[in-house]
């Protein structure tokens with residue numbers, strides 16, 4: 001596993017991060033398997049783990065806390081999010097008030113069993129929600145030693161652009177993968193401003209493969225349903241990248257991750273996985289240089305050759 005600096009935070013992270021979200025955190029997914037994936041990731045050298053207060057209906061964060069219990073967390077960077085919460089019945093609600101974000105961070109510490117959150121990210125705020133009062137509350141969390149670095153996770157380029165100009169935030173998490181080359185100028189601006197850049201959804205949620213070919217277990221049905229409801233654009237764009245899965249020397253997932261990591265402005269490519277074989281396969285993407293012809297074919301499929 002190779003490691004990269006996380007912007008100017010002074011933190012070093014594995015260039016591949018494990019996302020503790022979605023199906024991974026749900027009670028329907030066996031706890032021992034979920035914890036086994038985290039332990040295997042630790043053995044493979046992953047040091048960056050990403051979760052959120054609202055992920056998996058609020059179940060992902062405490063599950064990650066149980067997985068980390070008794071482990072040496074001193075070299076790890078554990079990231080979580082605030083500003084959204086599970087409001088019951090599968091509904092995610094938003095509250096970016098200073099009191100709610102502070103209380104969320106304090107609950108996250110208890111859920112994760114940590115003394116300090118390495119990276120606290122606001123989860124999808126609007127520009128208008130980034131008030132002076134909220135920024136003061138975040139600065140207070142840092143001053144109290146409860147949070148080391150601050151970030152914003154947003155898939156709205158206008159929000160990230162705004163955050164790039166705010167000195168309070170150290171890190172941004174954007175949706176960057178083979179389907180989203182248009183994020184590159186934004187990523188370059190963020191890195192030039194000294195922000196650490198995290199690529200969330202680094203595998204494009206698997207949408208480079210046809211949906212029907214992926215339906216093997218309950219997690220696949222869950223991802224498929226989410227895609228049909230929320231990510232039709234990714235499904236459509238993914239059709240141009242089927243060739244990734246027909247290479248002899250790399251798997252489609254490895255090629256997709258290597259493409260993201262070829263961008264030197266990215267600190268870490270974060271992916272989710274519920275199958276150990278996927279995790280192990282993906283770990284080999286660290287340090288992998290794509291063949292020039294394959295790299296060129298990706299650019300061509302993105303309409304950039």
Ligand SMILES: NC(=O)c1ccc[n+]([C@@H]2O[C@H](COP(=O)([O-])OP(=O)(O)OC[C@H]3O[C@@H](n4cnc5c(N)ncnc54)[C@H](OP(=O)(O)O)[C@@H]3O)[C@@H](O)[C@H]2O)c1
Nearest residue numbers: 019021050200201203204205206253271272273274275278
């Ligand atoms: N999606 C979002 O809206 C979002 C928002 C903010 C932050 N994030 C962060 O980004 C992380 C990743 O997002 P994500 O989980 O939604 O999407 P993702 O990592 O792009 O894709 C996950 C999907 O890829 C599959 N996969 C993983 N490795 C594979 C392999 N080697 N071969 C084939 N399929 C493979 C997984 O299957 P298996 O489960 O079968 O392994 C799962 O279906 C999250 O955990 C979170 O930390 C995501």
